[in-house]
Amino acid sequence: MVIANQGVVSMKIKTNLIVIALSATSVMSSLVLADESNANTVSVPADLTLATDSVSSITPTVNLVEALTGFDNITNGYISQDDFNAGKARFEKRKTIGDGLGPFYNAESCADCHQGPVTGAGSQVAVIRAGRFNDGEFTPPPGGGSLITERTIDANLQVHVDDTLNVRTFRVSTNALGDGYVEAIADQTLLDIAARQAATRGAIKGQAILVPILEAPGATRVGRFGAKDQHASLLSFSGDAARNELGISNPLVATESTPNGVDGSQFDTVADPEDADSSFINGIASFMRATKAPEPDHDLANTPDAIAGEQVFDKVGCDSCHVQSITTAPTGTVLSPAFTVPEALGNKTIHPFSDFLLHDVGTNDGIVQNGGAATRNKVRTTPLWGLRTHTRLLHDGSALTLDQAIKAHSGEASQTVKKYKVLSDKDTSNLLSFLKSL
Numbered sequence: 001m002v003i004a005n006q007g008v009v010s011m012k013i014k015t016n017l018i019v020i021a022l023s024a025t026s027v028m029s030s031l032v033l034a035d036e037s038n039a040n041t042v043s044v045p046a047d048l049t050l051a052t053d054s055v056s057s058i059t060p061t062v063n064l065v066e067a068l069t070g071f072d073n074i075t076n077g078y079i080s081q082d083d084f085n086a087g088k089a090r091f092e093k094r095k096t097i098g099d100g101l102g103p104f105y106n107a108e109s110c111a112d113c114h115q116g117p118v119t120g121a122g123s124q125v126a127v128i129r130a131g132r133f134n135d136g137e138f139t140p141p142p143g144g145g146s147l148i149t150e151r152t153i154d155a156n157l158q159v160h161v162d163d164t165l166n167v168r169t170f171r172v173s174t175n176a177l178g179d180g181y182v183e184a185i186a187d188q189t190l191l192d193i194a195a196r197q198a199a200t201r202g203a204i205k206g207q208a209i210l211v212p213i214l215e216a217p218g219a220t221r222v223g224r225f226g227a228k229d230q231h232a233s234l235l236s237f238s239g240d241a242a243r244n245e246l247g248i249s250n251p252l253v254a255t256e257s258t259p260n261g262v263d264g265s266q267f268d269t270v271a272d273p274e275d276a277d278s279s280f281i282n283g284i285a286s287f288m289r290a291t292k293a294p295e296p297d298h299d300l301a302n303t304p305d306a307i308a309g310e311q312v313f314d315k316v317g318c319d320s321c322h323v324q325s326i327t328t329a330p331t332g333t334v335l336s337p338a339f340t341v342p343e344a345l346g347n348k349t350i351h352p353f354s355d356f357l358l359h360d361v362g363t364n365d366g367i368v369q370n371g372g373a374a375t376r377n378k379v380r381t382t383p384l385w386g387l388r389t390h391t392r393l394l395h396d397g398s399a400l401t402l403d404q405a406i407k408a409h410s411g412e413a414s415q416t417v418k419k420y421k422v423l424s425d426k427d428t429s430n431l432l433s434f435l436k437s438l
């Protein structure tokens with residue numbers, strides 16, 4: 001797959017239903033839609049300026065616009081550049097105890113863990129999750145949350161993992177760039193992917209879970225954010241992370257955490273909710289919604305090796321879970337009482353290389369969050385967009401090379417990994433070239 005932002009020479013996008021071959025050397029171009037099921041092709045003249053929102057319509061019925069990509073700190077159009085800059089500044093600003101930092105926290109700003117190459121991405125920083133698994137049942141630590149925060153504003157409050165917590169794992173900070181588009185994926189689109197997997201004879205059966213939308217009490221959506229799909233809304237994630245990672249209570253998560261049952265209230269001098277007017281969580285959520293998706297390395301993606309490697313990726317079945325292309329819901333779709341798809345995020349084709357579903361691929365996370373007991377050892381298919389910026393692979397950072405990460409897949413991915421292991425050296429190196437371009 002090749003996606004170029006300007007001076008487009010050629011582009012091939014493959015979805016499960018449509019192959020679009022497109023060559024544009026000037027503004028006028030020709031778009032060829034081929035339905036794989038009957039191999040009919042139609043040519044539609046299209047006025048294309050790729051990667052801008054100006055392509056509102058290709059035909060009256062096909063509104064296909066590529067989502068913006070780039071590590072360039074430029075808004076995707078959801079909010080103005082000034083508002084983007086202001087939201088980014090909130091995301092980066094180090095909180096102080098006077099602002100409400102702590103009493104339990106993991107870092108002083110969102111960007112401490114979400115930066116690389118630009119603010120909003122993931123990083124190497126890992127956090128601790130722990131709990132108990134006894135008599136076939138997972139229970140979180142006393143206090144209710146599985147996050148064991150590692151910093152406190154007073155040494156007497158330090159929290160530790162104790163020996164009764166027999167489930168222990170790390171979670172590496174995941175990417176949030178482009179997550180506005182992910183939020184705008186219709187639930188049904190993800191449910192359809194799950195249904196398609198369920199209809200096959202193989203072991204691959206992704207699970208969609210419904211999670212609460214904190215800002216719309218009573219509403220739920222299909223989870224898609226975080227290693228456990230624990231959230232479906234970037235505002236909900238902001239409220240949760242503000243409280244849990246920084247110790248900034250807010251109207252969505254209004255009281256301080258009590259990790260492993262430790263109560264820090266006597267050390268907390270700022271009244272809850274600390275972000276009383278929600279300006280912090282609204283600002284950071286808007287910033288994330290306005291980020292562009294991670295951009296592939298176009299030069300590498302254009303090499304014959306990477307192009308061949310993409311075919312290997314599909315041939316061995318990586319794309320069953322790492323779904324290349326998804327289209328967001330139409331502009332105006334009401335996602336929850338609190339959020340309607342804006343024009344900048346609606347009808348956009350993204351290339352996340354994920355189905356956003358939970359799978360057991362044998363990597364043993366062990367923690368239950370929003371998904372219920374069956375999700376204990378399941379993890380969301382890691383979106384591979386921006387993979388070239390990841391150093392610690394898998395949810396716990398336990399793999400440091402691509403080959404190691406791929407070979408660590410078992411469970412639902414066993415058949416695929418079996419095929420991977422018998423690839424020729426050339427096919428393997430082509431596949432790795434392709435992965436390194438993402």
Ligand code: HEC
Binds near residue numbers: 110179
């Ligand atoms: C100490 C590190 C740390 C800090 C600080 C932190 N995060 Fe995260 N973040 C993580 C980790 C680890 C994950 C993924 C692991 C998981 O889901 O358990 C994550 C995941 C996310 C995701 C989900 C992205 C995706 O699609 O998977 C969002 C959104 C997010 N964080 C937003 C925030 C915001 C907003 C802040 C600031 C209020 C913040 N984070 C602060 C570590 C951190």
Ligand code: HEC
Binds near residue numbers: 322390
């Ligand atoms: C059954 C679904 C499934 C299949 C098939 C599958 N994966 Fe995955 N993949 C996952 C899940 C789930 C994770 C997250 C596992 C974890 O973090 O513990 C993952 C993680 C990864 C990661 C780690 C990314 C990171 O940044 O941490 C890479 C790389 C990867 N897969 C590549 C591949 C390749 C290449 C193939 C084909 C050979 C493949 N996967 C097949 C579901 C799948």
